[in-house]
Amino acid sequence: MKIATVQFAPVLGNLDATIAKLRRLLEEAATADLVVLPELANSGYAFSSREEARSLSENVGESNFLSFLTEECWKHHFAIATGFNERDGDKLFNSAILLDSEGVIGAYRKAHLFLNEKDIFEPGDTGFPVFSLGDIRVGMLICFDWVFPEAWRIMGLKGADIVCHPSNLVLPELAQRTVPAHAVTNRYFVALANRVGKEKELTFTGNSLICGTKGEILAEAEATSEQVLMATIDPLIARDKSLTKRNNWPSDRRPELYREEGLTD
Template sequence: MRVINVAAAQMGAIQPDESREAVVERMVKLMRDADGADLIVYPELTLTTFFPRYFTDQQAEIDKWFETSMPNTVTEPLFAEARARNMAMSFGYAELTPEGRHFNTAILTDKVGNIVGKYRKVHLPGHAEVDDERTHQHLEKYYFEPGDLGFPVFRTMGGIFGMAICNDRRWPETYRVMGLQGVEMVLIGYNTPSVNSQRGAEGPKKRLFHSSLVVQSGAYQNSTWVVSVAKCGVEDGHPLIAGSLIANPDGEVVAVAVTEEDEIVQYPCDLDDTVFGKQTVFDFKRHRRTEHYGRIVSQTGVELPPE
């Protein structure tokens, strides 16, 4: 048994004028609620409202949402609390590098507060220019550049951990690249609008179904735990789905959030539960046939067959 007691720290709405200090206080409170957890996982862009719904062409207005170092003055109390509690953690934030590059980033710390892993979101959804056809904007392709770190995995706490962010979870390539590195637990934060901006009839129920479906299949098909954590509630009039959950390596949901607010979803995850699937039906070495997968890497878009 290699049990990691995991707390998915769902967060309710963060309004545009809520300070990072106030958010960190909420995060610390959740840490206290997650008593006994080895690892606490917060959502994508945990420290602020989901700002890609707003457009600005003022660089200073853009950059105010970003962190230029981590940890920093504002997040130091969070790191201190984690260290004091001997709790590893993962959270997302907007990263501005010294070179002026903007990423949608997540980090993983060990139990003494050292950053042991960093991930930058690869699959940016939405659009790069204001689109008046939509009921609301989703300007991630404007605010961020695609991640440049691939899908790395990290050894810590006696296991192999990976991260993904929001829209990444819809892409089977995300889980597979980590599965091919033996990942045992994938940590995913998200901010997902409750309504499809291009198809209003696709409301929260279907959006939650999709969110769960892709996480469960990613878990099963790679025989890995997946921890999927929402920022939810209504931000500045814009509702986000909740539904934070933990999926086991069989693809089953073992724990799920019941509110649309700050809430801990906790489960003792035995990393050894990943072994059976990895050695049998998903023993990649025995069963994968890469000679037929070429298109997955050699082509980005669809190539239709001849008419």
């Protein structure tokens, strides 16, 4: 199986320009089976207000951006996990959408909002789902979720083979150092698709990466350039959770000890 991450800079407020960029980059990823795009890939990130964010959002069922990606999936015979500025009634969500040539497979809404996102988006209400992509199990997390090991562990407990991580990272190197540790402690593959460029006062850090089940870096992008990463993996390796002949992380867990007296959660 080939995984690709597309590191690029969406054009804030200009969906046509964003799609034009992606059309070229997705051609470079044409041999992949699963492609991961950055956070909020349909809108850009540095909104001046909630009203601006809403004006650039789309409903999942009526999205020009997702229609374009569905056509690209049909054209290239791959699936895509993408960040998505989602409008649902009066609410906005920072979401990730998994889709293929037949349309949307599933959605995750970002649980842990970062900085000014708290003024714009609702906290995610989906929990941490894992979806079937053929025989492969795929989870999705978004950007600042990298800080929270509980989210990554839930993906492992639910049997994810691959976790897609659309991101707009602005804190240099921190997530890129931490995500491989989540991969090895949960024994699954991770594809982190970060963006590059600047929007207003924000500079995005690039360095997208694809990690193996031992935390090894299978592919890593530069910090500033738009580029496509590709790695060939055997996703079924993620189902072997044994660290030694006598240690298997799911069976060695001691969940009865993980709630200390006096802690509320």
